[in-house]
Amino acid sequence: xxxxxxxxxxxxxxxxxxxxxxxxxxxxxxxxxxxxxxxxxxxxxxxxxxxxxxxxxxxxxxxxxxxxxxxxxxxxxxxxxxxxxxxxxxxxxxxxxxxxxxxxxxxxxxxxxxxxxxxxxxxxxxxxxxxxxxxxxxxxxxxxxxxxxxxxxxxxxxxxxxxxxxxxxxxxxxxxxxxxxxxxxxxxxxxxxxxxxxxxxxxxxxxxxxxxxxxxxxxxxxxxxxxxxxxxxxxxxxxxxxxxxxxxxxxxxxxxxxxxxxxxxxxxxxxxxxxxxxxxxxxxxxxxxxxxxxxxxxxxxxxxxxxxxxxxxxxxxxxxxxxxxxxxxxxxxxxxxxxxxxxxxxxxxxxxxxxxxxxxxxxxxxxxxxxxxxxxxxxxxxxxxxxxxxxxxxxxxxxxxxxxxxxxxxxxxxxxxxxxxxxxxxxxxxxxxxxxxxxxxxxxxxxxxxxxxxxxxxxxxxxxxxxxxxxxxxxxxxxxxxxxxxxxxxxxxxxxxxxxxxxxxxxxxxxxxxxxxxxxxxxxxxxxxxxxxxxxxxxxxxxxxxxxxx
Numbered sequence: 312x313x314x315x316x317x318x319x320x321x322x323x324x325x326x327x328x329x330x331x332x333x334x335x336x337x338x339x340x341x342x343x344x345x346x347x348x349x350x351x352x353x354x355x356x357x358x359x360x361x362x363x364x365x366x367x368x369x370x371x372x373x374x375x376x377x378x379x380x381x382x383x384x385x386x387x388x389x390x391x392x393x394x395x396x397x398x399x400x401x402x403x404x405x406x407x408x409x410x411x412x413x414x415x416x417x418x419x420x421x422x423x424x425x426x427x428x429x430x431x432x433x434x435x436x437x438x439x440x441x442x443x444x445x446x447x448x449x450x451x452x453x454x455x456x457x458x459x460x461x462x463x464x465x466x467x468x469x470x471x472x473x474x475x476x477x478x479x480x481x482x483x484x485x486x487x488x489x490x491x492x493x494x495x496x497x498x499x500x501x502x503x504x505x506x507x508x509x510x511x512x513x514x515x516x517x518x519x520x521x522x523x524x525x526x527x528x529x530x531x532x533x534x535x536x537x538x539x540x541x542x543x544x545x546x547x548x549x550x551x552x553x554x555x556x557x558x559x560x561x562x563x564x565x566x567x568x569x570x571x572x573x574x575x576x577x578x579x580x581x582x583x584x585x586x587x588x589x590x591x592x593x594x595x596x597x598x599x600x601x602x603x604x605x606x607x608x609x610x611x612x613x614x615x616x617x618x619x620x621x622x623x624x625x626x627x628x629x630x631x632x633x634x635x636x637x638x639x640x641x642x643x644x645x646x647x648x649x650x651x652x653x654x655x656x657x658x659x660x661x662x663x664x665x666x667x668x669x670x671x672x673x674x675x676x677x678x679x680x681x682x683x684x685x686x687x688x689x690x691x692x693x694x695x696x697x698x699x700x701x702x703x704x705x706x707x708x709x710x711x712x713x714x715x716x717x718x719x720x721x722x723x724x725x726x727x728x729x730x731x732x733x734x735x736x737x738x739x740x741x742x743x744x745x746x747x748x749x750x751x752x753x754x755x756x757x758x759x760x761x762x763x764x765x766x767x768x769x770x771x772x773x774x775x776x777x778x779x780x781x782x783x784x785x786x787x788x789x790x791x792x793x794x795x796x797x798x799x800x801x802x803x804x805x806x807x808x809x810x811x812x813x814x815x816x817x818x819x820x821x822x823x824x825x826x827x828x829x830x831x832x833x834x835x836x837x838x839x840x841x842x843x844x845x846x847x848x849x850x851x852x853x854x855x856x857x858x859x860x861x
Contacts, residue, residue, distance in 0.1 A: 321474040321481060329404075339407040339482055339541050342473050352396045356464055358386035360628060367630055371668040374630040378661045385657060386464065387624050389617055392457075395607060396465050398448060402578035403469070403484055403543040408444035409576045410541065412478045421538050427574055428531045445576040447568070451585045452609025453698060455654035458582050459548055463487070466546065472510055482541040483510055490552040493836075496564060499553065500529040503545075507536060530567055534575045542577055550583030554836075611702065612651035618642075621653070625660055631667060632674040644681045648688045650702040655695060663687045755780060758791045765796070 324342035326335075334340045347355060360380035367374070411417060450458050466485050473482040488502050504516040519532045536542070547553075553564065571577045585608075612618050619642065626637045649655040663684050671677040755776055762772040775795050779786060786794075823836035829849065838845035846852045 321472040322470050324473050324475045324482070333408060334404060336413065337407055337411045338413060338475060338478065339410060339543070340404050342475065342482065343403065343484060344469060346400060347396070347468075349393050352393050353388045355468055356386060356388040356392055356396070356461075358384050358464075360384040362628055362630070367632055371671075374668055375665045377630055378664050381625075381628055381657055381661050385625065385628065386460070387621050389612070389621075391607065391609065392461050392465075395450070395461055398607075399462075399465050399544070399580070402446055402448065402580065406445040406543045406576055406578040407541070409442075410538075412475070412480060424538060424574060425535060428534050428570070443573045443576045445572045445578045447572050447579045448581075449606040450580065450582045450609055451606065453584065453611065453652065453702075455652045455695075456609045456611055457653050458609045460654075462546060462548070462580070462582060480541060481511060483507070483543075485544040485546065486510065486542055487546040487548060490547065490549045492552045493554050494552055495554055496567060497526050497529055499547075500526075500533050503533050503536075507540070511540070526563070530570070534570060537571065537575050537577045544578045544580065545571060546580045546582065548582045550581045612653065614643075614646045614651060618646060618651060621656075625657065629664060629679070631664060631677040631679070633676070633678050635678045635680075640681055641679070641684070644684060648684065648692075648699075650699050652699075655692065655699075659684065659688055659692065662691055754788060754791075758788055758795070761788075761792055762795055767795075 324338065326338060326341040327345060328335050329341055329343070329346060360383070362377070362380075366377055369377075410420070450462070452458050466487060469484045471483070471485075473484065474480075475482060486503070486506050488499060488506055491498050491502065494502075501516060501520050504519055507513065508515055515532075515536065519529060524532075537545070568579055568581075571579055612621065622637060622642055622645065645656060645659070649659060663679055666687050667677050667679060667683060758776045759769065759772045762776070763769050772795070775798060776791055779791050779794055783790075823830075823832040826833040826836075828834075829851075831846075831851070834845045834849050834851070835842060843852075
């Protein structure tokens with residue numbers, strides 16, 4: 312820990328009235344910012360990038376760099392963001408109610424807690440009823456919905472370290488730990504030491520991880536540091552990466568979290584995908600006496616007034632020279648493509664602008680359209696299609712659970728390199744057929760478009776439709792599709808069977824967790840018990856008893 316000469320570099324505590332006597336009389340709480348009203352929360356959370364009319368006159372390859380600001384500085388507060396801010400505000404303050412340095416029993420309580428930790432058995436569930444004022448909460452939702460972004464913005468409204476000269480205390484109101492991929496409980500503890508070292512300029516990682524200490528000792532050291540530095544809230548992000556098997560089982564993980572909340576009196580927030588939190592949330596909730604702050608299911612934005620307001624705000628940040636106002640067709644298409652996931656919406660909007668700037672033949676062509684948005688989405692966002700298809704399937708949450716490892720593509724680099732990549736490209740759009748008659752043009756192009764979407768090659772669909780119309784000028788669209796599909800079915804032949812077998816593909820063991828759910832290697836990587844139990848749960852083993860009974 313820093314010596315006293317270094318401590319003044321941290322912000323010195325300024326105590327202010329928090330509105331409640333139990334808050335104001337506790338230095339650890341009164342040193343925090345005042346409790347914000349909903350209006351103040353909106354002002355605090357709102358973020359907008361810089362934009363000027365002068366920038367719209369710059370060269371296209373320069374404007375592409377400016378567009379990247381949207382990915383860093385655009386945030387429109389929604390109701391769920393206000394709810395989360397209120398919950399975090401309560402969680403931090405409640406964790407300090409039992410830790411008041413003004414009280415005579417403050418140091419005695421710290422020592423008693425350390426004794427309790429040294430005797431703790433993490434191999435059995437600890438569900439004892441205690442009077443801890445600290446609490447817990449889980450935030451679960453699909454990738455890209457804004458869970459981590461919102462949490463970071465809210466946490467950064469609190470000081471990272473507060474120095475209390477009268478109590479010779481360095482207070483850390485909150486600390487956020489990102490779970491390493493396929494991480495264990497020991498790796499989590501090491502990340503905790505690293506995060507605290509960055510905050511306080513200490514060397515706890517070297518002190519507590521040298522010599523290969525046991526998981527039990529590392530957990531006790533984490534809890535001890537939470538007391539020494541008055542940590543109010545621990546946020547565990549990307550919890551789906553935690554490997555319960557490598558951590559010593561579900562019991563150790565649950566008891567570790569319960570210990571932080573019940574014994575150390577530190578509030579805990581878990582952020583992850585639905586599948587990860589479902590594994591132990593029920594048991595964790597029982598361990599916490601079902602008295603936590605509850606859970607937040609962070610869903611996509613609904614296609615309602617909030618969606619319209621979000622798009623209207625976003626639409627005003629265009630570096631195009633001939634921007635068009637947003638209309639209902641674009642609003643609906645954007646929701647269809649992105650399913651209301653803010654991260655995907657903003658990135659698609661940025662890339663579409665870059666594509667428009669760099670492909671426009673004149674300033675009047677610099678605008679966004681439905682066709683352009685579709686083309687950019689199809690090319691740049693293929694990796695997120697599985698998740699979006701699951702969302703379109705009537706919101707099937709079970710399908711979404713298979714998207715735990717989804718990574719929404721980053722676009723900052725893509726925007727910076729777009730000029731060279733797109734300069735010679737043309738939009739992937741079907742060419743229109745001109746017949747000399749406006750109505751006939753619409754009929755021909757509509758029929759070709761439908762056949763192409765049904766899987767027909769454009770080179771085959773176009774002459775087929777033209778021949779059908781020439782043979783019968785009165786033919787309708789439905790008749791064209793019916794005749795064309797009949798012709799295509801008659802001329803097509805089934806694919807020849809092949810006797811070749813695909814060669815096995817070697818997959819590194821540390822990436823087994825990313826394999827399909829029915830892959831035995833995936834089951835082995837995710838198992839929390841025996842492999843036999845994992846196979847039974849995956850319906851891989853045939854129930855022989857049923858066969859014998861028959």
